[in-house]
Amino acid sequence: MTELNRLDLGKKTLAQVDGPAADNVMNSLKDIAPDVGKYIFEFAFGDIYNRPTLDLKQREMITITSLLTQGDTAAQLDVHINAALNVGLSETEIIETFIQCLPYVGFPKVLNAINVAKEVFKNRE
Amino acid sequence: MTELNRLDLGKKTLAQVDGPAADNVMNSLKDIAPDVGKYIFEFAFGDIYNRPTLDLKQREMITITSLLTQGDTAAQLDVHINAALNVGLSETEIIETFIQCLPYVGFPKVLNAINVAKEVFKNRE
Amino acid sequence: MTELNRLDLGKKTLAQVDGPAADNVMNSLKDIAPDVGKYIFEFAFGDIYNRPTLDLKQREMITITSLLTQGDTAAQLDVHINAALNVGLSETEIIETFIQCLPYVGFPKVLNAINVAKEVFKNRE
Amino acid sequence: MTELNRLDLGKKTLAQVDGPAADNVMNSLKDIAPDVGKYIFEFAFGDIYNRPTLDLKQREMITITSLLTQGDTAAQLDVHINAALNVGLSETEIIETFIQCLPYVGFPKVLNAINVAKEVFKNRE
Amino acid sequence: MTELNRLDLGKKTLAQVDGPAADNVMNSLKDIAPDVGKYIFEFAFGDIYNRPTLDLKQREMITITSLLTQGDTAAQLDVHINAALNVGLSETEIIETFIQCLPYVGFPKVLNAINVAKEVFKNRE
Amino acid sequence: MTELNRLDLGKKTLAQVDGPAADNVMNSLKDIAPDVGKYIFEFAFGDIYNRPTLDLKQREMITITSLLTQGDTAAQLDVHINAALNVGLSETEIIETFIQCLPYVGFPKVLNAINVAKEVFKNRE
Numbered sequence: 001m002t003e004l005n006r007l008d009l010g011k012k013t014l015a016q017v018d019g020p021a022a023d024n025v026m027n028s029l030k031d032i033a034p035d036v037g038k039y040i041f042e043f044a045f046g047d048i049y050n051r052p053t054l055d056l057k058q059r060e061m062i063t064i065t066s067l068l069t070q071g072d073t074a075a076q077l078d079v080h081i082n083a084a085l086n087v088g089l090s091e092t093e094i095i096e097t098f099i100q101c102l103p104y105v106g107f108p109k110v111l112n113a114i115n116v117a118k119e120v121f122k123n124r125e
Numbered sequence: 126m127t128e129l130n131r132l133d134l135g136k137k138t139l140a141q142v143d144g145p146a147a148d149n150v151m152n153s154l155k156d157i158a159p160d161v162g163k164y165i166f167e168f169a170f171g172d173i174y175n176r177p178t179l180d181l182k183q184r185e186m187i188t189i190t191s192l193l194t195q196g197d198t199a200a201q202l203d204v205h206i207n208a209a210l211n212v213g214l215s216e217t218e219i220i221e222t223f224i225q226c227l228p229y230v231g232f233p234k235v236l237n238a239i240n241v242a243k244e245v246f247k248n249r250e
Numbered sequence: 251m252t253e254l255n256r257l258d259l260g261k262k263t264l265a266q267v268d269g270p271a272a273d274n275v276m277n278s279l280k281d282i283a284p285d286v287g288k289y290i291f292e293f294a295f296g297d298i299y300n301r302p303t304l305d306l307k308q309r310e311m312i313t314i315t316s317l318l319t320q321g322d323t324a325a326q327l328d329v330h331i332n333a334a335l336n337v338g339l340s341e342t343e344i345i346e347t348f349i350q351c352l353p354y355v356g357f358p359k360v361l362n363a364i365n366v367a368k369e370v371f372k373n374r375e
Numbered sequence: 376m377t378e379l380n381r382l383d384l385g386k387k388t389l390a391q392v393d394g395p396a397a398d399n400v401m402n403s404l405k406d407i408a409p410d411v412g413k414y415i416f417e418f419a420f421g422d423i424y425n426r427p428t429l430d431l432k433q434r435e436m437i438t439i440t441s442l443l444t445q446g447d448t449a450a451q452l453d454v455h456i457n458a459a460l461n462v463g464l465s466e467t468e469i470i471e472t473f474i475q476c477l478p479y480v481g482f483p484k485v486l487n488a489i490n491v492a493k494e495v496f497k498n499r500e
Numbered sequence: 501m502t503e504l505n506r507l508d509l510g511k512k513t514l515a516q517v518d519g520p521a522a523d524n525v526m527n528s529l530k531d532i533a534p535d536v537g538k539y540i541f542e543f544a545f546g547d548i549y550n551r552p553t554l555d556l557k558q559r560e561m562i563t564i565t566s567l568l569t570q571g572d573t574a575a576q577l578d579v580h581i582n583a584a585l586n587v588g589l590s591e592t593e594i595i596e597t598f599i600q601c602l603p604y605v606g607f608p609k610v611l612n613a614i615n616v617a618k619e620v621f622k623n624r625e
Numbered sequence: 626m627t628e629l630n631r632l633d634l635g636k637k638t639l640a641q642v643d644g645p646a647a648d649n650v651m652n653s654l655k656d657i658a659p660d661v662g663k664y665i666f667e668f669a670f671g672d673i674y675n676r677p678t679l680d681l682k683q684r685e686m687i688t689i690t691s692l693l694t695q696g697d698t699a700a701q702l703d704v705h706i707n708a709a710l711n712v713g714l715s716e717t718e719i720i721e722t723f724i725q726c727l728p729y730v731g732f733p734k735v736l737n738a739i740n741v742a743k744e745v746f747k748n749r750e
Contacts, residue, residue: 040228043228044228048224048225048227048228051221051224051225052221053217053218053221054218054221054222054225058186058222058225059225061183061186061187062186062187062190062222062225062226063225063229065187065190065191065194066190066191066193066194066226066229066230067229068191069190069191069194069195070194070229070230076229092178093178093179096176096177096178096179097179097183097187099173099176100173100179100183100184100187100188101187101191102173103165103168103169103173104188104191104192104195104201105191105195
C-alpha cells in the first residue's frame, strides 16, 4: 500500500468513525502541526483501525477504556464517546465499559469519564 | 442480596474466570491483608463482573486494556491474559487489543504487555 | 452485615465526611450511572471508611495525597479538601500534606493541588 | 553556597527564564504556601537550572517533554512553553519536541500540549 | 540556615528515618550521580522532613501513599515501608493506609504495595 | 514516499541509532506481533526520527526524558540510553538530563532511570 492509499484510507475511516468531531481536531492542527493530523489519518486510522480481528465497536470500547485509564483526556473522550455511539455502541454499553474499570482504576477516573459522557449524551439528544 | 451472597457469587465468578491464578493472589493475601481478598471477591467479582450488558469476553478485553494503559501491572496482566483466554478470547484477539492501544499510549506500554502475553501463551502450550 | 446495612452505613458516613459536596456527586450520577453512586456509598464509605485502625483525619490525609499524586483529580480534590476540613484537619495540615509530596512527585502536581485548596479555603470563609 | 545565595540565584534565573509568568505563580503562592515558592526559587531554579553540562534551551526542551508526558500540566506547560521561547527555542523546535514524543506517549498527550502551545504562540504575537 | 547545615540536618534526619536502607541508595549514587544524593539529603530530608505541623509518622504515611499511587516504585516503597516502621507506624497501620487507597486507585496498585510490604515485614522478623 | 521506502528508511535509521539492541526487540516481536515491529520501523523510525528541525542527539534526549517521566519503562530506557550514547550524547549529559527532571517528577522516577543508566554504562565499558 502506498502512502497516498494510507492517507485516503485513514480519512475515509476517520470520517466514518468520528464524523464532524474529527474535522475540528484536524482544523485545529492545520496551521500549527499539520503533520500530526497526517499521522492521525495514516497511522491511527489508516493502519490501526483498518486491521482485521476486531470490529469498530470493539476498537472504540478499547479506546475509551484506554483514555479513561490514562487520565487528562476529556477532549479525546468527548471525540471517542461520540465515535463509540457512531459505530453502534449504546449509551448503556459505554457506561458499563466505564464501570468495568472501577476495580482497576478506582472511582475518580470513572467519575471523570462519566461526566464527559453525560455532556456528550445530552448534546446528541 | 446479602453480603454472604456477594462473597459466594464473587468466589464462583472468580473461579470461572481466573482459575488457579486467582488462588495464588488470595493465598498471598491470606496472612497480611485478608480483607483485600474479600473485597476482590465481593466488589470486583461479586458486584462488577456479574453485572448485565457486557459479557465476560468484553469485560476481560476492557480489563487488559486498562492494565496495559495503567502501567506497572505485569503481575495483574499475567492473571488477566490468562483470564481472557479462559473466557474465550483468542491469542490473536488479545494481541490485537494491545495493538489498538498503540495510537493512544505509544509503543512502550504495548511492548510491555506483549512481553507478558508471550510468557503466558508459552506457559499454557 | 447485609447489603442494606452497607448502603445505610455508607450514606451516614459520607454525609458526616463530605456533607453537601457528596450530594452533588450523587445527583450528577442519578440518571446516568446510579450504581456507581451506590458503590461509592457501599464500598468506599460503607466498607472502607468504617474500618478500624485509622481515624477519619488520617483517612482524608491519605485520600488527598492519593488524589494529588494521581493527577487530573481537581473535582475530587475539591470534595476531599472540604472533607478533610470537615473531619478536623486544619488548612495548615492540608498544605503541609501537599508539601510532603514534593520530593516524591515534583512541583507541578503540588501546585495543582494548592490551587484547588486555595479555592476551597476561600469559598468556606 | 549559603541559602541566601541559592534564593537570590534562583530568583535571578527564574526571572531570566520565565519572566512575568513566574511572578504569577509566586503571587498565587504568597498567602497559602510561600515556602513552596521559596523551594521553586532555591531548588528548581537555584540548584538545578544553574548546573553545568546542559544549556537553558536544552533544559527547557527536557522540561516541556516531561510536562507533556506527565499529563494534567496545562498551567505548567503554558509557563514553560513561554520559557522555552524566552531562552531561544523556536516555535518549530517546540512543536517538533512534542512530535518526537508521539511514539512514546501516543496522540492524546501530544494533542493536549499542542493546544497549549497554540494559545501561547497566539498570545505572544 | 547555610547549605552545610541543610546537608548535616538532612543526613541526621535520613539516618533517623531510613537507617541502613538509605546508605544503600547513597552508595549506589556515589559514582554516577552524587549530586542527586546531596539533593536527597538537603532538599528531601533537610528541608521537607524537618518542617513543622506534621510528625514523622504522618510524613511516612503520606510518602507511602504517594509511592503506592505513583506506581513503578517498588524500590522506594521498600525503603519507606521500612522507614514507616522505624518511626513508629505498625504493620497494621501500613496495610490499612494501603487499603484506604483502594477506592481511589483500584486493586492493582494496592496489591503491588502489599507485596512489597510482605517482603519487608518478613525480612525484619 | 511509498510504504516500502518508509520501512527501509526506518530500518536504516533504527540500525544507526539502536544497533543490536533493536534487533532484540524485533526478534522478540517476530512470532507474536510482527506488525508492531513493522510500525516501530515505519512510524517511529521511518516517519518521526527522520523529520527535520531536531538532530538525533536532541531526539534521544527527548526520548529518555519521556521514558523516565512515564515510568515502568526500564526495558525501553535500556535501549534508548544505549541509543543516546550511540548518537553522541555523553554519560554526563544523560545523567544531567535525568537531573533536570527532578523538579518536575520528584526523586523516585529519577532514581529508577539512574539505576538503568548505571547498568548500561557498566555493560558498555
